[in-house]
Amino acid sequence: MEWMMAVAVGILFTVGVYLILSKTLLRIVLGTSLLTHGVHLLLLTMAGLKKGAAPVLGNEAEAYADPLPQALILTSIVISFGVTAFFFVLAYRAYQAHGTDDMDSVREEEQ
Amino acid sequence: MNNLLVLPILIPLCTAVILMFLKEQVLLQRFISIFSGILNLVLSCVLVSRIHEKGIQTLHMGGWAPPYGIVLVGDMFAALLVLTASAVSLGILLYSFTSIGPERERFYYYSFFHFLLVGVYGSFLTGDIFNLFVFFEVMLISSYAMISLGGTKHQLRETAKYLLVNIVSSTLFVAAVAYLYAAVGTLNMAQLSQRIAETGQSGVLNVIAVLFLTVFALKAGLFLFFWLPGAYSAPPAAVRALFGALLTKVGLYAIIRTFTLIFTGDPHFTNGWIAWMAAATMILGAMGAVAYNDIPRILNYNVIISVGFIAFGLSAGTPDALDGTVYYLLHDMLGKGLMFILGGLIIAAAGTDRLSSMGGLIKRYPLLGWSFFALALTLAGIPPFSGFPGKVLIIRGGLDSGMLTLSLIGLGSSLLVLYSLIKVFRLAFWGNPPDRELPKVNLKGGTAVAAGLFVLVIVMGLGAEWVNTYVSQAGEVLGSPRLYIEAVLKE
Numbered sequence A: 001m002e003w004m005m006a007v008a009v010g011i012l013f014t015v016g017v018y019l020i021l022s023k024t025l026l027r028i029v030l031g032t033s034l035l036t037h038g039v040h041l042l043l044l045t046m047a048g049l050k051k052g053a054a055p056v057l058g059n060e061a062e063a064y065a066d067p068l069p070q071a072l073i074l075t076s077i078v079i080s081f082g083v084t085a086f087f088f089v090l091a092y093r094a095y096q097a098h099g100t101d102d103m104d105s106v107r108e109e110e111q
Numbered sequence B: 001m002n003n004l005l006v007l008p009i010l011i012p013l014c015t016a017v018i019l020m021f022l023k024e025q026v027l028l029q030r031f032i033s034i035f036s037g038i039l040n041l042v043l044s045c046v047l048v049s050r051i052h053e054k055g056i057q058t059l060h061m062g063g064w065a066p067p068y069g070i071v072l073v074g075d076m077f078a079a080l081l082v083l084t085a086s087a088v089s090l091g092i093l094l095y096s097f098t099s100i101g102p103e104r105e106r107f108y109y110y111s112f113f114h115f116l117l118v119g120v121y122g123s124f125l126t127g128d129i130f131n132l133f134v135f136f137e138v139m140l141i142s143s144y145a146m147i148s149l150g151g152t153k154h155q156l157r158e159t160a161k162y163l164l165v166n167i168v169s170s171t172l173f174v175a176a177v178a179y180l181y182a183a184v185g186t187l188n189m190a191q192l193s194q195r196i197a198e199t200g201q202s203g204v205l206n207v208i209a210v211l212f213l214t215v216f217a218l219k220a221g222l223f224l225f226f227w228l229p230g231a232y233s234a235p236p237a238a239v240r241a242l243f244g245a246l247l248t249k250v251g252l253y254a255i256i257r258t259f260t261l262i263f264t265g266d267p268h269f270t271n272g273w274i275a276w277m278a279a280a281t282m283i284l285g286a287m288g289a290v291a292y293n294d295i296p297r298i299l300n301y302n303v304i305i306s307v308g309f310i311a312f313g314l315s316a317g318t319p320d321a322l323d324g325t326v327y328y329l330l331h332d333m334l335g336k337g338l339m340f341i342l343g344g345l346i347i348a349a350a351g352t353d354r355l356s357s358m359g360g361l362i363k364r365y366p367l368l369g370w371s372f373f374a375l376a377l378t379l380a381g382i383p384p385f386s387g388f389p390g391k392v393l394i395i396r397g398g399l400d401s402g403m404l405t406l407s408l409i410g411l412g413s414s415l416l417v418l419y420s421l422i423k424v425f426r427l428a429f430w431g432n433p434p435d436r437e438l439p440k441v442n443l444k445g446g447t448a449v450a451a452g453l454f455v456l457v458i459v460m461g462l463g464a465e466w467v468n469t470y471v472s473q474a475g476e477v478l479g480s481p482r483l484y485i486e487a488v489l490k491e
Helices: A001-020 A025-044 A069-097 A103-110 B002-022 B024-055 B076-099 B102-106 B108-125 B129-148 B151-186 B189-199 B202-222 B228-233 B238-261 B267-291 B297-318 B318-348 B366-380 B388-399 B406-431 B444-462 B466-478 B481-489
Strands: B057-060 B071-074
Touching: A001 A025, A025 A069, A025 B102, A025 B151, A069 A103, A069 B129, A069 B151, A069 B297, A103 B267, B002 B024, B002 B057, B002 B071, B002 B076, B002 B108, B024 B057, B024 B076, B024 B102, B024 B108, B024 B466, B071 B076, B071 B108, B071 B189, B071 B481, B076 B108, B076 B238, B076 B318, B102 B108, B102 B318, B108 B129, B108 B238, B129 B151, B129 B238, B151 B189, B151 B202, B151 B228, B151 B406, B189 B238, B189 B318, B189 B481, B202 B238, B202 B267, B228 B297, B238 B267, B238 B297, B238 B318, B238 B466, B267 B297, B267 B406, B297 B388, B297 B406, B318 B388, B318 B406, B318 B444, B318 B466, B366 B388, B366 B406, B388 B406, B388 B444, B388 B466, B444 B466, B466 B481
Parallel strands: none
Antiparallel strands: B057 B071
């Protein structure tokens, strides 16, 4: 199982980095969101994959999943929601102000 | 167990939420902000004296004992940083009243201000590395909002860059936490330190340490500071002061905490990385400070130089150097806040930020001129101001551990700090006033705030012996992680 997850994380990171390096602001935002998805899967995988039990440890439990990675991922997902929403609004405002979402022409304006 | 520890986080949080409901009542917002700031200052004084008497204080959030729950840890280092941060932020808050303008005040400026403080204090006080990530994000999201507040083209462009850099570094932060959890099996800082000391710091842990160093260096502007001069030149002076005084310092705090508490197994390797990053930061920062001719950029590069200098103190690693690092970090929060406030006042007085079209301000604003001159001496580390004791301790530590080149670079960068600020002083205050119409502005309020912060700088410089009793208690814990571990895991 782990190797499949590793490949998935790798693909998400590759696509994310590729999108971040492109010129359009919208694609950059999508790139960051793919990157965070990749890192969440990484967090899940690094903590060890298991099946067959809930993350509840009772007195007679034979097996249980580690609840910590799930809590961490949940927190991180909420944060990345917020940041991505902010980034989208910012990208839209920047598009309105500059009249373009091409980072190259935004940069030319700067000089 | 001490409930006092959560109050520096809780008070700004509640203040920020209350302020959101008072959008139009600007006066009431100001009043509540000041009240909350003073309350926090008093509480952090109480916290420092409590820790001074009784040692490290801890608070188990939700009643979960460590290592299972999140724990807040107040050692002297964290408490002193909270105290200094609350003093500086109160000063910057007062400066905001006169400089930030009614539009921003009505659009939640003070709410963002307090949310940012929540993140800053939380990062200082938390004892859990994932919780550190969460508080970092609280701080960063407020800072995105504060940079873009106003919505000019320049601000939007700089926010987009700043946001992208920070999203990438936060992603790396989560990845580093994931690797660390897989390798060590815990996220509580005290337990991490304990387990890594038991198993030894192998190659895998070194890689993780470098990953953490990269993440925090991006946030602190240590070597990876390419984003800083642009981002910090976009917002108005009060926001710049807040960022320059607090944001990079939180990154530095995280570097100091992780590399004195957690990754201590292979100091030769980790300190080597930090030392060379510090050297490069000081050299490149000094080049930038000398090269530019507009005030915001000169001041931003000065922030970078001091980040390098503090990291140098950490990499030297002797008890003297660690004391000096703490001392210099506290001084630098005050100094950089003051520097941006004075810089903002100069820009307001001259009506431009280009040094080439300034001059002759000393006739109109003598007090401002001489405080800027004294500030230049402070930041260069000349007694009786607060830069001196920290600088002496760090340089002494550097020489003790045989880092001659780095000590020389540190001293040389101090000279260039002095040169770059005296250049500002000379071109802005001396010479003939430019021919154009100069803005008529009232700078009394801002100058009074600066004078207040200056009193603190002088107290820290003249009372170095007295401050040092607290600072050395902080340095002691940094030097021996055992004290921290025992305090957190004892109950």
